[in-house]
Every structure is written in C-alpha cells, then in structure tokens.
Amino acid sequence: MLDVAIIGAGVSGLALAKRLRQRGLNFELFEARDRIGGRIFTVPTRGARLDLGAGWYWPETQPLVAALVGELGLPNYAQYDEGGVLHLREADKKAERIDDKRLYDGARRLHGGMTALVDAIASSLPTETIKLNHRLTHVSDRGDHVAMTFAVGEGSLEVSARQAVLSLPPRLLRETVEFAPRLDEATDRAMLGAETWMAAQAKVAIEVAAPFWRERGLSGSAYATHEQAILGEIFDACDMSKQVFALGGFLALDAGQRETFSVGLPLLIASQLGSIFGADVDCLATHYVDWAQEPLTCSAADRAGEASDQTGDVANPLLRRALWDKKLYFGGSETAVRNSGYVEGALDAARRVARSIAALAEKQGLMAGAAESDDIAHLGLNEASLIRFRGWVDGRSDAIFDDYRRRLTKGLASRERDSLTQIALLGAIEDTFQQALEVLDSLPFDLATTKVELGRVELVPQIQQPFGDLMQTIMDDVVAYNQTSCALSNFPSEHRLSGEYKSAILKDIAGAWREFSLTANRRLLERKNSACVGAPAND
Known part of the structure; x- marks a missing residue:
C-alpha cells in the first residue's frame, strides 16, 4: 500500500511529490494526461x-x-x-x-518557458513514481486507507493509499469523480464556488x-x-x-x-x-x-461562466481541510491561502499538504526519527516530547477552524450582531490553548536538568514556536471564509474584515497567547520544583 497517492501532475502535485520524497515517504503520482505540467x-x-x-x-x-x-x-x-x-x-x-x-x-x-520548472521538479523524482494516462473516476473511504479507481486505456485500476491528495481543480473533481461517501454539502458548495484559473x-x-x-x-x-x-x-x-x-x-x-x-x-x-x-x-x-x-482542465461550470465564491485570489478555506479522518486532501492551486490559481498558489498548496502529511506520518511512526515510544531513548526525553507537541499543534488548524465556524453559526442563529468574528475566533483559540496545556501536562520532560533563567524555563520558546504558523493560517482562513460566506454577506463588517477590526482580533489573540505562555511556564516550573524536591540528595 502507498503512503500517499497524489492525483494531478501539475506544479502542485509535482512539488508535493518532491517534498514527500525528501521526507522519505512512499508515494506515486497519477496524471490523466499523457504529459506532466497541467496548465503549464x-x-x-x-x-x-x-x-x-x-x-x-x-x-x-x-x-x-x-x-x-x-x-x-x-x-x-x-x-x-x-x-x-x-x-x-x-x-x-x-x-x-x-x-x-x-x-x-x-x-x-x-528561459525555455515555464515548462522548465516542471521538468526540473520532475527530474528529482524517480521515473517509476509518475503514472501518465491514469484518469481518476472514484475515491472511497475504506476506514484505514483510501481506495481510488483510475480509468487506464480500456480498463481500470484500483490503487490503495493511506492518504490521497487531489491536486486538481475542485470544480473538475466535483463533476468527474465519484466520492464514497459523498462529500458534505458545505465542501460541495465550496468546490462549486472555486473558479478554475485559465479554464x-x-x-x-x-x-x-x-x-x-x-x-x-x-x-x-x-x-x-x-x-x-x-x-x-x-x-x-x-x-x-x-x-x-x-x-x-x-x-x-x-x-x-x-x-x-x-x-x-x-x-x-x-x-x-x-x-x-x-x-x-x-x-x-x-x-x-x-x-x-480541455476536458482535463475546464469544468462545465467554468464553461458556463457560473459565478465564483472566490474574491480575487482568495480561496475558500473549506478546501484546505483534511477530510475522512485526515486521509483525503485537496491540493490544487485553487485551494491556496494566497495567489489561488497561480503557480505560487500551487506551491503554497503543496507546502500546506506536505506539512499536514508529515505531521501525521511523524505521529504514526512512518518516518525515520519519529518520536514514538520506541524511539524516545535515542532522541532524548525533552526533544521527543517537543516533537510530539509540535505534531499535535501542526494538526490543529482544521479543528480550530471548524470550532470557529460552529461558534460563528451559533452567533448568527442567536441573532448576535456585534463582533461575531472576534468572539468566535477568540473562543476557538482559547479552547486550543487550554487543550495545549493539557497535552503539555501529559508529556514527559526531563525537568530536573532543564535550565531556568530569570524565571523562564528554557523549553518555553520551543513550545511557543509552532503556534506562529498556526495562528497565521487560522487568521488567513477566517478572512477567506468570511469573504466567501453567503451567511455573512448581510454583515458588511464581518464579511470583509477591516484593518482596524483585524488589529482588534489580533490584539485579543496576543492576549490569549501571552496567558498561555505564562501558564505553560508556571506549570513547567512547578513540575521542575517537584522533580527537584523528589530527587535523592547527593552524598
């Protein structure tokens, strides 16, 4: 069974394959055309x-x-x-x-056209990992893996993988691929609303x-x-x-x-x-x-000129969620946080998916050096626990965003009108910080030998580090979601967040962040003091 199946050998799929190879994961790249490059x-x-x-x-x-x-x-x-x-x-x-x-x-x-980029990325991949003339027709959730059916010539081929990445235009996927079980209504609407660049x-x-x-x-x-x-x-x-x-x-x-x-x-x-x-x-x-x-680029919705939910190069963040218990990902350029539809967007999508897959693979012990219990000894206790904690943080973006959406929907249902985004987002992030403290409490650290300077435990900066990307990702997703949300179209200040409003939200997040950091430091100090008290005295 493959670790990862990537469907679509455009820039996004190729760049993802390059990243996964660097991380030692087993993958294959499937392309419906008889060439790589997609819209290049x-x-x-x-x-x-x-x-x-x-x-x-x-x-x-x-x-x-x-x-x-x-x-x-x-x-x-x-x-x-x-x-x-x-x-x-x-x-x-x-x-x-x-x-x-x-x-x-x-x-x-x-020089040589943009295909020079495509060829250069492909040259870093084993030739046998790229499968041309494989058109995806079905994707099924099989519990512990994903099963995919491809049309190949006059026949078909079924491939199984622990995770599948669909690096194709969402509208095209929606029209040409059958999902079992069917994707939820919100995701389906987001796919329909994602106009295919150049189509x-x-x-x-x-x-x-x-x-x-x-x-x-x-x-x-x-x-x-x-x-x-x-x-x-x-x-x-x-x-x-x-x-x-x-x-x-x-x-x-x-x-x-x-x-x-x-x-x-x-x-x-x-x-x-x-x-x-x-x-x-x-x-x-x-x-x-x-x-x-080009039927492998342009959907019927694109040909008909159906209205798009996207504003400029902003993509709906629902297309960045991992589905089916983190087994199914959308990875095409139209899902990117920024520069959706462009080559930059394709690379951004590849980077996002690679991070998510790497974090999960690390947790499952599929990669060399993973910090699971059998490998803790050679890593060191603190290093192993910090790797586990980073993996937990890296996997939180979908959960925070879903929590934000639930809180926002609840606020709309109760007909609240003031600071909807601010209240919902802060609540979701505060809950995450509380969960992070509980995760830290459960992890083993060698605190007896851990240094403390001016009351600060030396582990705290490393605990803080993974939250930087997470907070930026969540803020980007919230801004994009609000812009593409029909429910918020009647709330102009929430639909398009002003600079002043964003600053107020970021100020609240910074306050929650400071409180989390201080609490984490205090709890580690308490554990260190307990460890020192319980240590045997030197003769």
Whole structure:
C-alpha cells in the first residue's frame, strides 16, 4: 500500500511529490494526461519554447516560486515592458499610444518557458513514481486507507493509499469523480464556488520575423476593448537569448465565439495585429490553445461562466481541510491561502499538504526519527516530547477552524450582531490553548536538568514556536471564509474584515497567547520544583 497517492501532475502535485520524497515517504503520482505540467503548457519552436499556459512569476510577491527557481538554478529574465502601450478602443480608428505605463512591472519568465520548472521538479523524482494516462473516476473511504479507481486505456485500476491528495481543480473533481461517501454539502458548495484559473481562457503566441515594436519604442503590450476585438490583451513574448521573436495574447472572444470562429482565427488575429500596430504583421506561425476545450482542465461550470465564491485570489478555506479522518486532501492551486490559481498558489498548496502529511506520518511512526515510544531513548526525553507537541499543534488548524465556524453559526442563529468574528475566533483559540496545556501536562520532560533563567524555563520558546504558523493560517482562513460566506454577506463588517477590526482580533489573540505562555511556564516550573524536591540528595 502507498503512503500517499497524489492525483494531478501539475506544479502542485509535482512539488508535493518532491517534498514527500525528501521526507522519505512512499508515494506515486497519477496524471490523466499523457504529459506532466497541467496548465503549464509550452510549445517548442525553432530552438525555443513559447508558453500557452502559465508564463510569468513575480519574485516580489511570489516568494515560493522565486525560491524554487533559485534552488533549481533555472535561468530567467525580465518580461520586456519598456516603451509605449497601445490601446485600440474602436475597430476603425488608430490605436492610442500611452507612454510611461508598465503593465508587467517586476514579472519574470524562464528561459525555455515555464515548462522548465516542471521538468526540473520532475527530474528529482524517480521515473517509476509518475503514472501518465491514469484518469481518476472514484475515491472511497475504506476506514484505514483510501481506495481510488483510475480509468487506464480500456480498463481500470484500483490503487490503495493511506492518504490521497487531489491536486486538481475542485470544480473538475466535483463533476468527474465519484466520492464514497459523498462529500458534505458545505465542501460541495465550496468546490462549486472555486473558479478554475485559465479554464475559460484561450492563449496565443504568434511568431514573427523581428521584434518590430521594440524598434518603434513600443513595449509590445496592447489592449483592444472594442466589441469586435479578437485579442483582448497582447504582450511581448520574445526569448532574445534564442532569437525567437513573438507576440503573445489572450483572446477577447468567449468560449462559444472561439469555437464558432476557430477555422478563421489565425487570419482574424493577424488582421487585428495589423490594426493595432498600424502595419501588416508577418505571422510566421500561430500557436494556440483554448483551455475551455480541455476536458482535463475546464469544468462545465467554468464553461458556463457560473459565478465564483472566490474574491480575487482568495480561496475558500473549506478546501484546505483534511477530510475522512485526515486521509483525503485537496491540493490544487485553487485551494491556496494566497495567489489561488497561480503557480505560487500551487506551491503554497503543496507546502500546506506536505506539512499536514508529515505531521501525521511523524505521529504514526512512518518516518525515520519519529518520536514514538520506541524511539524516545535515542532522541532524548525533552526533544521527543517537543516533537510530539509540535505534531499535535501542526494538526490543529482544521479543528480550530471548524470550532470557529460552529461558534460563528451559533452567533448568527442567536441573532448576535456585534463582533461575531472576534468572539468566535477568540473562543476557538482559547479552547486550543487550554487543550495545549493539557497535552503539555501529559508529556514527559526531563525537568530536573532543564535550565531556568530569570524565571523562564528554557523549553518555553520551543513550545511557543509552532503556534506562529498556526495562528497565521487560522487568521488567513477566517478572512477567506468570511469573504466567501453567503451567511455573512448581510454583515458588511464581518464579511470583509477591516484593518482596524483585524488589529482588534489580533490584539485579543496576543492576549490569549501571552496567558498561555505564562501558564505553560508556571506549570513547567512547578513540575521542575517537584522533580527537584523528589530527587535523592547527593552524598
């Protein structure tokens, strides 16, 4: 049986596999397509590659991508953004030139396209762990494991794993995978409300003989906003190191229109480029992908343009809960705390799931160095107990969030109107701190030899440490949940928490945190004093 089955070999699934391998867990990665990468899709052309899916990253606001690019040593370059921007407002008029405007300020691209990132991650994984052409159809809770059925060719294959991670768009999972038992109604609504990034879009890359726009002091960036527009957004897609010159763009036509005009699209695109840039554009080749026609990306809800619960890049935190007694996880980019839908979001989701699985694996003794009773001796009593405590804290986020939701619902049912979020969240966190004290009381520590300075037990900073990430995760989840909650839409101050309100909540949490820390220190001191009193006197 596998420790972990990962479904979806996009960036999130691949990055998760990389993290799990580093932790020594047994996994396999299943992908429905005949290629890896998901919505990262790069086409080769004359020694270079052009991105028709994700193509940019912003180091200043997307630190996980930037760090991974640096770790893997991938050569990269700035998106060309120098010169005037063109705006075509009316089909029969000249495009307006706008100077001193940067549309992609800080964006960078990878030499060889974003697929270079995918290939680099995959190269760190054993080849046999990646299973292509495996389409997930059923997922079942079998008590101590998860059973998955895949369509493979004309047949099917059942795979069992202690945990399963679904690194696919939630809407697509909802429509194409059967769950047994069925997922709860709140999770189902959250899945439906998670719009799939890029799913309704189409992207094009047009090779040209030379970057003529640069010679005219243009950035290559352009917009067409008239009703007959074919391309809505255009940008410089050159890779100068390979002497491949191209313009990229996103189509303004909706999915139905794109299908209607599919045969004539290359001519229509060339015509619009001529209208915008004021001269005939010699298109050497046109590369195009319509993501709405990709059944392994776009759901029916996305094609129909159904309303999304997401606001900007905020994802519903219900999609970050571990289900089926921590055996089933959602891990796609649309579940991320921040940058939902982007490559950064995919890496964020992978990091979150890896932490949860590692904490559980550590607790179950599946990893080398786990702090279970048989291994305490070689770790040392204090180190082993601290590892156990960190594992307990790492696994609390779902419980705190569920407690918050129950308290919030109770407040709404009793028609309370003031400080709903503040009261519910503080109550959930105070309960967690109380439980944490009880866990600490139950753990064995070698307190007789533990140092105390100025009344502070040296173990306390290590006890405090895991709560930093936990508190930030909970606050992020609460903000996101409130923004996506229909029940709170009639309570504007709760629906979108103001900076002042957040500060008040954080002040309350800080007070509870201080009280927990002082109490933990006091209890450890009392145990230390008792240990010292009971110790035999030296002769």
